[in-house]
């Protein structure tokens with residue numbers, strides 16, 4: 215039976231096709247799209263080491279994008295995962311003495327968002343064709359730093375599409391900001407907002423749901439879509455690298471087929487780790503998923519107590535892509551934990567938006583604790599982990615990966631569980647040179663590009679071409695706005711095109 219999609223908040227379970235779900239991003243009721251059932255994958259664990267990333271992607275994604283033909287999907291995959299990645303393996307695994315690191319940073323923006331955002335524009339274009347809509351698309355995205363650039367890189371010059379990215383003015387690294395502001399493509403727009411990521415994300419959701427905005431856009435010949443990690447066109451492609459990693463570890467002789475592994479996932483919006491959870495549901499032998507947070511540790515508390523409380527101080531950390539207090543994708547996990555009860559899910563989400571907090575029953579949180587382990591690293595612990603791993607293994611970690619690495623070792627210490635552990639490495643250290651140099655005690659006041667040069671000398675690895683280009687790229691975007699003016703600005707930008 216072909217998979218269709220439904221909203222986590224719709225108790226009628228109204229069906230949507232995959233392409234509709236890709237096109238809309240978010241369900242009209244504010245819920246997230248989930249598949250109506252999970253497929254039986256025709257995939258032997260033993261066969262994993264023999265498959266290329268692209269072959270594996272097709273096998274895994276085909277059932278989830280059921281109204282795309284195999285040929286269409288194959289073409290999308292070939293375009294998404296080609297020589298735009300600097301590793302032919304796309305997501306290679308690096309082994310150190312202690313741990314394995316799944317490197318997701320060999321794409322054009324050197325962070326893991328590329329794995330989804332190099333594919334999404336192709337899925338979206340096909341979805342628009344299938345719907346035979348005359349409307350053009352406005353992609354609206356809030357970013358904590360990495361999504362913005364990756365989305366623009368994916369959507370730049372895509373026909374009949376405008377993309378508008380909002381990022382927190384003081385919440386991203388200098389390299390991240392330069393990457394975004396130097397983005398080419400007449401259809402790309404980048405705006406710094408005087409607020410944090412949650413402000414940006416809340417406003418973007420509000421704009422999506424605002425009937426007046428939808429109408430105003432329609433009059434200009436446009437409809438909204440989202441490139442945020444709630445889109446199924448981003449979520450499900452992220453399952454592929456969990457399987458691929460398993461194949462690599464099998465190939466390296468570190469495990470036997472069927473043996474369980476753990477993944478430690480640096481987490482913000484809960485998209486990456488949720489894809490790991492889906493991979494497990496599809497049969498990948500994962501024992502525990504480690505939800506690794508920074509000082510914005512709302513998820514650590516949630517998994518410990520069942521209380522999700524976003525009313526807490528917001529910390530700007532050295533791992534900005536995880537500076538998030540409302541993890542959108544958690545709604546999908548809740549929906550499953552509540553036995554797919556849409557009314558209960560809607561109730562909890564409403565509690566979160568109106569009261570800032572909700573509580574899950576003890577019995578339900580126990581269910582989650584069986585599958586997840588959650589912990590966090592402070593800024594200092596993150597820095598210490600970068601230094602420790604570099605001194606011991608000559609392997610430089612970016613701060614997000616260091617959070618995952620720290621939590622992985624905490625887990626091993628606390629539980630004694632020595633199941634093979636894979637840390638999901640979500641960014642290149644070159645994306646956060648100041649923080650990495652600080653951690654290594656090697657920073658000489660340098661910031662931005664000067665820090666990149668310095669880091670290159672310290673870790674003795676050349677930075678990738680996409681980073682080298684930043685040194686000469688002109689800044690093409692210079693917009694700032696208050697979160698409350700985002701609506702007006704969106705309309706203005708659309709009208710200008």
Ligand SMILES: *Cc1c(COP(=O)(O)O)cnc(C)c1O
Pocket residue numbers: 325326327360361443480481482483484485486487535536614640641
């Ligand atoms: C986005 C991001 C994360 C968090 O991923 P989620 O899917 O939002 O949980 C972690 N690390 C880096 C480098 C990121 O860009």
